């Protein structure tokens with residue numbers, strides 16, 4: 001019997017065409033399908049669901065993460081895998097959000113897209129789409145993942161690194177799950193095998209703040225933003241392995257302390273992650289009870305925080321969830 005795969009088309013460059021002014025805008029599902037006649041030969045039974053309004057992924061956010069995750073959970077028993085066609089700009093955010101929303105998956109959920117529209121010469125869209133379908137069909141990676149240009153990445157370890165070239169994504173702190181080299185080569189060491197119960201979270205409402213630490217930042221202004229913010233959690237993007245230019249008692253320290261919400265630290269470095277307290281200039285983070293994001297990406301930190309705050313009713317549960325490796329993000 002043929003495997004059934006649900007394809008969710010959200011928009012993105014893969015299906016875009018140029019409008020009258022010469023800017024790329026999302027276009028119909030039919031536009032994609034006519035350029036991939038090979039779909040008939042994939043040996044799978046495809047069902048395609050298209051967003052009513054197709055989106056450049058700049059417009060994809062919490063409401064769309066939930067629309068995708070609900071589509072998957074409502075159809076979970078009827079399909080053996082799911083492939084999501086998505087713009088590349090925020091694909092890492094959506095993949096991270098889905099990783100934390102859909103716990104205990106025993107089926108693949110693979111996101112892909114392209115740098116060049118599928119109707120243009122030299123497109124990477126056809127290969128990416130067909131390879132994502134093949135990975136989904138093989139069914140060995142039962143988690144959320146991104147297939148892009150010959151590599152499969154853990155959904156919450158990946159970041160967009162290139163806005164032009166075909167290798168648009170990388171997971172600098174984590175090994176790839178698979179790569180293409182005359183057939184798929186799976187890297188079993190990189191699979192995250194923590195068995196969790198199948199819990200599909202269905203809420204995503206909490207606001208969080210992303211605080212960028214940089215030389216010359218106006219700390220009083222940052223403090224005022226924090227004070228007036230309705231956010232229930234903060235991701236603080238710090239220097240190097242975890243240093244910041246403020247001390248206990250400074251205006252920014254006081255604002256963070258008084259806010260009394262969970263704070264996760266992520267590193268601005270692409271590689272290496274966080275080691276809170278390694279330097280004196282970072283030990284202040286300990287006084288703020290900042291959670292070390294370890295090797296987490298900013299995309300995973302933000303979405304993990306949002307999912308935790310939206311779905312747990314006590315601060316203890318939120319903090320436990322945030323401090324624990326859930327999907328290989330640390």
Ligand code: ASP
Nearest residue numbers: 012013056057087088089
């Ligand atoms: N702006 C596009 C998007 O993210 C870029 C892409 O798909 O590559 O939807």
